[in-house]
Amino acid sequence: MGKLxxxxxxxxxxxxxxxxxxxxxxxxAGKELLVVGIxxxxxxxxxxxxxxxxxxxxxxxxxxxxYGDATESSGIVRIIKDMDESVAGRHVLLVEDIIDTGLTLxxxxxxxxxxxxxxxxxxxxxxxxxRRQVDFQxxxxxxxxxxxxxxxxxLDYKQLYRNLPAxxxxxxxxxxxxxxxxxxxxNL
Numbered sequence: 001m002g003k004l005x006x007x008x009x010x011x012x013x014x015x016x017x018x019x020x021x022x023x024x025x026x027x028x029a030g031k032e033l034l035v036v037g038i039x040x041x042x043x044x045x046x047x048x049x050x051x052x053x054x055x056x057x058x059x060x061x062x063x064x065x066x067y068g069d070a071t072e073s074s075g076i077v078r079i080i081k082d083m084d085e086s087v088a089g090r091h092v093l094l095v096e097d098i099i100d101t102g103l104t105l106x107x108x109x110x111x112x113x114x115x116x117x118x119x120x121x122x123x124x125x126x127x128x129x130x131r132r133q134v135d136f137q138x139x140x141x142x143x144x145x146x147x148x149x150x151x152x153x154x155l156d157y158k159q160l161y162r163n164l165p166a167x168x169x170x171x172x173x174x175x176x177x178x179x180x181x182x183x184x185x186x187n188l
Contacts, residue, residue, distance in 0.1 A: 038096045126143050128146070
């Protein structure tokens with residue numbers, strides 16, 4: 001049976017987060033930033049990112065669904081939890097774990113843009129451009145990766161693997177039940 005294969009190590013991810021935070025700090029110097037995380041996948045990436053930001057930060061979250069338990073987006077985006085903060089007149093950074101089809105981010109971007117922010121940018125940890133179905137690019141992107149189904153560092157498969165410290169490729173066929181049996185967390 002398959003094992004999870006490392007795509008990005010902890011140290012590679014942390015180095016990239018430092019680089020992204022440096023760019024964001026420069027771009028928003030002297031401004032307050034409303035950082036909006038897309039639940040659930042972005043929470044670990046967002047936590048690490050906001051700890052590196054030196055500008056004043058307000059944090060909020062939005063929860064959407066387009067995958068369910070599948071490995072393919074349904075193409076239908078549903079808002080499950082809306083934000084508590086108003087975006088009107090504010091500088092907003094939308095944070096997502098991964099952009100693949102672009103459907104979810106395009107939907108949320110348009111949704112937030114219609115609420116009148118002073119500025120709206122998107123930061124993603126991962127980008128899979130081979131899967132893009134709509135023309136959408138993030139303003140800040142950590143890594144461009146091939147078309148693997150990835151887990152770890154907040155990304156999941158059927159709500160599992162979010163707690164892994166790095167990013168891993170899930171073996172073909174969704175062999176998730178056997179990936180972790182008898183393996184230490186660090187020896188995936």
